[in-house]
Amino acid sequence: MNKTIETLMNHRSIRTFKKESLSEKQIKTIVEAAQMASTSSFIQAYTIIGITDKEKKEQLAKLAGGQDYVAENGHFFLFCADLYRHSLIGEMEEADVISSIESTEKFMVTVIDASLAAQNAVIAAESMGLGICYIGGIRNELEEVNKVIDAPDYVVPLFGLAVGVPEQLSAIKPRMPFTTIYHENSYKHESNVVKKQLEEYDREISSYYEERTNGIRKDKWTEQMAKMLQRKSRMYMKEYIEGKKLNRR
Template sequence: MNEMIEQLKRHRSIRKYKPDPLAEEQLRSIVESAQAASTSSNLQAYSVVAVTDRGTKAALSRLAADQAYIAECPVFLVWCADLNRLLIAASAASEGEARIPATTEMFILATVDAALAAQNAAIAAESLGLGIVFIGGIRDDPDGVSRLLGLPKYVYPVFGMCVGYPDQEPDLRPRLPLETVLHRERYSSDSFAAGIERYDGELRRFMLTRAGGKRDTTWSKEMAQRLAIRKRDHMRTFLREKGFDLE
C-alpha cells in the first residue's frame, strides 16, 4: 500500500467546517508545499491571498454566488495568476522598464502555475487532517474580488479554496472509468460509449443516495445542461483590463 496514493484517492470536497482555526504553522506548511510545485521556467507566476477576516470572507461569499462555506471556513485562500511580480523583478534587472508579453502563452503559464501550486496545497492540507473545496465562483465577479483584495494589473483571481477541519463525512464521488481517460500511444474514443454508459449508472446511484432519492440525474445529462449554458462571458473583458490581452 502506498499511503500517498491512498490519500489522493480519498479526496472529497468539504463544504462544512468546524470553527477551529488553523495554526500559523499549518498555513505556512500548506503554502510552502504549494511553492514546491512544478513551475514553467521557474516563473512562479502565482500568488495566494489568505483570508481569515470574517467581514472579508462574508464579502467574498456574496461575490461568489452566496456560497456559505466561504464565510464559514477558517481560512479562504484566493489563488491568483500573477505576472506583476515578474514585471517588478524584470524591471529592476533591466536598463529600461520591462514589459509583459501580451500573449496567450503567458496567460496559460500563469494560470497553470497557480493551478499546480493550489493542488499541492490541497494535498498538503488533507495530509494534516484538513479538508478543502475549490471555489470557481469567485470568477462570477472577478472585478469585485480584485477590488476587495487589492489585486493590481497583471494579477487575476483564478479560483478560491476553503480550508478547515471537516464537519462532515461525504461519500466519495465516483469518477469516469480509467479506460475513458487513459489512452495508449494515441488518442482514441472507442471506449467512450461503454465507459460513459457505465459511469452514468454509477453516478445516478450516487446522486440518488446523496440526495435521498430527490436527484435523479446522470453525468451525460449534467454535461448536456452545462454545455447549453454560457457562463462568465465577462472574463475576456476583465482579463484584458488586467493586462492579459491574449494575443
C-alpha cells in the same frame, strides 16, 4: 497503498467546517508545500492571498454565490495567477518583457503554475486531517473580488480554497472510467465509441445517485454537464482577463 496515496484517494470536498482557525504554523506549512510544486522555468507566477478579515470573507462568500463555507472555515486562501512581479523585472533589468507577459502562452503558464501550487496546498492540508473546498465561484464577479484584494494588472484571482477541520464528510463521487480518461499513444476520438463510453459512465453515476437518495435522484453525468454548459456563465471572462493585460496576444 501508501499513506500519501490513501490521502489522495480519500479526497472529497468539505463544505462544513468546525469553528476552529488554522494556526500560523499550519498556514505556513500549507503555503510552503504549495511553493514546492513544479514551476515552469522557475517562474513562480502566482500569489496566495490569505483572507482573515471577517468582512472581506463575507463579501467574498456573497460574490461567490452565497456559499457560507467561503466565510466559515479554518482559513480562506485566494490563489491568483500573477505576472505583476515579472512586469517589474522588466524595469529592474531594463528588459522588454511585456510581449511575453501578455501572451496566451504565459497566461497558460501562470494558470498552470498556480494550479499545481494549489493542489500541493490541498494535499498538505488533507494530510494534516483538514478538509478543503475549491471555490470557482469567486470567478462569478472578478471585478468585485479584485476590489476586495486590490490586485494590480497582470494578477487574476483564479479560485478560492476554503480549508478547515471537517464537520461533515461528503461522499466520494465515482470518476470517469480509467479507459475513458486514459488513452495509449493516441487520442481515441471516434465519436460513437466516446458516446458509448459516456453512456456507460452515465449508468454508473445514475445508480450512484439512486442508491444514495433512495431513488429520488438519478441524473446522468451527461445530463448534468449539458445543464451546466447550456448556462452561458462568466462570458465576461475574455474581456476581463485581457483588461488585466493577460491572454492578449
